[in-house]
Amino acid sequence: MHFFPDYRQPIIEALIVLEDSGITRFPVDLHAIQRQYRNLFEIRSYVSLMKERGLTREECIQLLRSEDGAAVMHGYGRYVIYYNDKKSRRRTRFTIAHEIGHVILGHLLEHEVPIISREGMTQRLYHRLEHEASCFARNLLCPAYHAERLLDAHGISRVADEDVWEVARRTALTENLGMRFDAQSLIEKAFDISSAAAKTRVGLLQTDIDMYSAHHLDWESTKDIGQSAAWYCTRCNLERFPGASHCSECGGKRFAFKVDAKAFSYRKLGVNAHMQFSPCPVCGNESYSADAGYCRICGTLLTNPCTEDPAHLNHPEAKHCYACGKITAFNGSDHHLRIKRSLETQNEGDFSMIYESEIAYDPKTNKVTVCPRCDNEQINTDAAYCRICGLPLVNKCIPGQWKDDFGNFHDSHPHENLPDSRFCEQCGQPTVYFKHNLLKPYAQVLGIDEPGDDGNDFDPDIPF
Ligand SMILES: [Zn+2]
Numbered sequence: 508m509h510f511f512p513d514y515r516q517p518i519i520e521a522l523i524v525l526e527d528s529g530i531t532r533f534p535v536d537l538h539a540i541q542r543q544y545r546n547l548f549e550i551r552s553y554v555s556l557m558k559e560r561g562l563t564r565e566e567c568i569q570l571l572r573s574e575d576g577a578a579v580m581h582g583y584g585r586y587v588i589y590y591n592d593k594k595s596r597r598r599t600r601f602t603i604a605h606e607i608g609h610v611i612l613g614h615l616l617e618h619e620v621p622i623i624s625r626e627g628m629t630q631r632l633y634h635r636l637e638h639e640a641s642c643f644a645r646n647l648l649c650p651a652y653h654a655e656r657l658l659d660a661h662g663i664s665r666v667a668d669e670d671v672w673e674v675a676r677r678t679a680l681t682e683n684l685g686m687r688f689d690a691q692s693l694i695e696k697a698f699d700i701s702s703a704a705a706k707t708r709v710g711l712l713q714t715d716i717d718m719y720s721a722h723h724l725d726w727e728s729t730k731d732i733g734q735s736a737a738w739y740c741t742r743c744n745l746e747r748f749p750g751a752s753h754c755s756e757c758g759g760k761r762f763a764f765k766v767d768a769k770a771f772s773y774r775k776l777g778v779n780a781h782m783q784f785s786p787c788p789v790c791g792n793e794s795y796s797a798d799a800g801y802c803r804i805c806g807t808l809l810t811n812p813c814t815e816d817p818a819h820l821n822h823p824e825a826k827h828c829y830a831c832g833k834i835t836a837f838n839g840s841d842h843h844l845r846i847k848r849s850l851e852t853q854n855e856g857d858f859s860m861i862y863e864s865e866i867a868y869d870p871k872t873n874k875v876t877v878c879p880r881c882d883n884e885q886i887n888t889d890a891a892y893c894r895i896c897g898l899p900l901v902n903k904c905i906p907g908q909w910k911d912d913f914g915n916f917h918d919s920h921p922h923e924n925l926p927d928s929r930f931c932e933q934c935g936q937p938t939v940y941f942k943h944n945l946l947k948p949y950a951q952v953l954g955i956d957e958p959g960d961d962g963n964d965f966d967p968d969i970p971f
């Protein structure tokens with residue numbers, strides 16, 4: 508029998524339990540662990556024992572020799588873990604994890620005791636078992652590397668040669684975040700443990716990390732366990748964007764770090780190297796010119812700048828600028844409504860649509876090589892219109908009009924577009940080919956109804 512705690516085994520066992528129970532996010536769901544190990548132990552409250560045996564809570568505490576909880580062997584290799592339901596939820600989580608530690612580490616079997624208590628064994632042995640079970644508990648609920656990763660994302664690192672962890676730098680996540688935080692409070696919230704347990708976790712973080720590296724403990728299988736906790740706007744509960752000083756939904760400036768089932772976030776949408784939304788949040792198209800301002804398939808604007816500083820580019824769902832809090836170009840606009848609506852109807856998986864063009868053209872001149880309306884293939888290099896049906900051979904936009912200083916309207920200059928563009932990338936206006944029903948509206952291609960607008964009810968009078 509050894510009296511010095513072995514901290515290697517509890518860490519290994521904790522990682523195995525996390526993997527076997529299929530834990531994918533912190534805070535750890537103890538119900539998932541209970542389901543996985545239902546043949547080994549069950550978890551019951553003191554109140555259920557009180558009812559079953561007709562005991563008072565005080566008698567229960569006496570019987571189990573603990574204010575918080577105890578693992579009791581019921582028959583060979585089967586256990587009941589009791590917890591005092593009068594304690595706080597966070598404290599109880601740690602108690603249950605600690606008792607699971609006694610069970611998994613085989614403490615009761617090894618020492619042939621029905622319950623771990625001071626009275627049944629020597630002080631040294633009792634302390635060894637307690638330290639091992641607690642090591643298991645903290646690495647189950649809050650594994651060292653995951654804690655370190657959370658702190659690192661917040662720019663928190665260890666003060667040299669001390670077990671103190673402090674904010675040392677700004678990170679992509681904390682940039683412009685005008686809120687105070689520290690290692691202990693972040694860990695408490697992210698892993699749903701008491702402040703006392705979080706304090707111990709921080710204090711023993713380097714010790715546990717050293718244990719991992721000294722024994723080459725493999726944490727690979729738990730690497731992808733993610734965090735549910737995030738920074739949310741305290742007013743509207745939108746998840747804050749990294750680097751944002753203002754909430755994109757309400758313009759608020761206060762954020763709280765927490766796990767919150769009622770919180771929400773905007774859909775994850777990308778921007779390309781030219782800072783255009785990509786794919787298009789309405790139709791899923793990804794092919795744009797570098798200087799396109801509008802999606803050529805559905806006509807949606809490809810950026811949502813703030814109305815104060817056009818250099819501040821926002822998420823397409825944003826109503827307020829993340830950088831200055833002023834309203835965005837989309838706030839209250841048709842674009843915003845369309846984006847909201849289409850994001851609600853789209854599923855994550857079937858996004859990013861490839862619009863296959865069947866129209867043959869010469870990429871040097873953008874001129875079609877076969878007329879898409881009458882199938883005429885005899886097209887002269889210098890011709891501007893199809894000699895059979897008169898269709899322009901380059902798909903131009905039908906520009907809107909502009910008003911001069913005297914109130915007179917003028918036609919704008921049309922822009923050249925690819926033959927399969929429904930809308931002009933420069934001005935957002937429909938193209939000639941779209942207007943002539945040579946191209947289907949994007950909603951029809953995607954097989955969705957676009958509410959209130961069939962997308963193609965243009966003036967049939969084309970001037971040619
Ligand atoms: Zn114990």
Ligand SMILES: [Zn+2]
Nearest residue numbers: 740743754757
């Ligand atoms: Zn907000």
Ligand SMILES: [Zn+2]
Nearest residue numbers: 787790802805
């Ligand atoms: Zn689009």
Ligand SMILES: [Zn+2]
Nearest residue numbers: 813819828831
């Ligand atoms: Zn701004």
Ligand SMILES: [Zn+2]
Nearest residue numbers: 878881893896
């Ligand atoms: Zn033709």
Ligand SMILES: [Zn+2]
Nearest residue numbers: 904922931934
């Ligand atoms: Zn145009």
